[in-house]
Amino acid sequence: MPVRAETLVNHFSQLFGEPPQSVWESPGRVNLIGDHTDYQGGFALPIAVPYSTWIAAQLRPDEEIHVYSDYLPDQRVDLPLETVSRLAQKTPLSGLLGFVVAVWDLLGVTTGANILLMSTLPVASGLxxxxxxxLALLAALSDLGQRPHDAKTLIHLARQVENVYLGVESGILDPLAIVCGQRDCAIRVDALAEEGQPVSFNYAxxxxxxxxxxxxxxxTLAGSGYHERVKETKEASDILGIPCLRFASDKNIDQLTDPVLKARTRHVIGENQRVQATIEAAERGDWSRVNQLxxxxxxxxxxxxMVSTPVLDETVAWLQDMGVGARVTGAGFGGSVVALGDCEQQADIEALLIRRYQENRWALPRVLTVLRPADGLHKVL
Structure with a gap:
C-alpha cells in the first residue's frame, strides 16, 4: 500500500501525542545496468523508484530516542542517548538499532527524538x-538539528553508515542514485569521480x-560473495598495474593468467561499455537495443x-522468450530481476511467472511496476 504524508503524520501524532516537525521520503533505487562496477571506479545507470522509506521525526526535550517502524515491528528502538557512543564502538552493527546508533554517532546529535518509519520498499530484494x-534518518536528523547537509555530504555520510558502522563494503552507487534521482531520468554514475549526471530514460x-x-x-551469500568479488577485482587491477578496472581494456584480459580474474575483469570492462551503449540507445528511442544490452x-x-542463481537465470530466460529485456540487479545471489517491457504485457508477465514458479515449487514472486523513474530524496513536510 502507498504511504501518504497525512497518514504518516496522523500515525505519528497518535503514537507521540503531537505532530512531527519533519517528514522526508527516501526512495529505493534499482540499477538498470552497470552492476559490480562501482567499486572499480566504473559506470552504472540506476533510477530512483516510487517505493520508499518514509520518516516522520521530532526532537525530544530529553535524551531518549524512540523509533517505531511499520515494516520492522520486532526492531523497535528505545535507547538512552548516553549509550550511543558505547554501542557505536561495537561494530559491525546490525538491524534497526545499528542504523540509529550509526546516524546519531555520525551526526553528533546531542538530544533525543521520536521517529516513525513507514515503508513501501521491500527489504533484501536488491532495491x-x-x-x-x-538517508531518511540522516536527512531528517540533519533537518531537525537545523544543519541540513548538501547532496554530496549526505551521500558520503550514508556510505560511512554502511562501510564503517555496518561493515558492508558498498560503493557510491546506492546513495548517489537515491539522492540524485529525477523523474523520467536515469543517473549516469561515475564512481571514480563520485558524481551522477541525469540522463533521459523516458520509457513511459x-x-x-x-x-x-x-x-x-x-x-544468503550476498555479503560474503560481494566481498569476494571486491577482493578479486582488486587483485586483477593490482596485477595489471592500474588504479582500478575502470582503466582496463579488452587487451588487458589476456595479460591475466588466472581464469577467474580474467572472467571478473571481462565483466567489468563489458559492463562499463554497456552502460554507455544503453544511454545512447535510450536517447534515440531504440528500446530493442536496450533489451539486448x-x-x-x-x-x-x-x-x-557468477552472482546469479538458477531462479534468477530461469526468470530472465522466461522473460527473454517474451521479448522482455531483463537482468539480475543489485549484488545478486538472489534478490530481484529488472525487466523492461510493454505496458500491456504486465498481466502476461505476472501470469507466466506465477505459473512457472508454481511448477518449480518456488515461493511466488512479487512483481513491482515502475511506471516511470521517480524523484530522489526530498522533504515532504
Missing part, C-alpha cells in the same frame, strides 16, 4: 532498502514499463561474475 533507510513515453521481479529468494549484462553477471 537498496538499507541506503534508503540511512514509448508505452513501456519497468518491472521489478522480487524473486523472494534469500540473498540487458540480456547481455545478465549473461555476463551469471557466467563471468
Amino acid at each position: 537498496s532498502s538499507s541506503a534508503s533507510l540511512s 513515453q514509448a508505452g513501456k514499463s519497468l518491472f521489478i521481479i522480487d524473486t523472494r529468494t534469500p540473498r 540487458l540480456w547481455d549484462s545478465h549473461q555476463s553477471l551469471s557466467r563471468d561474475f
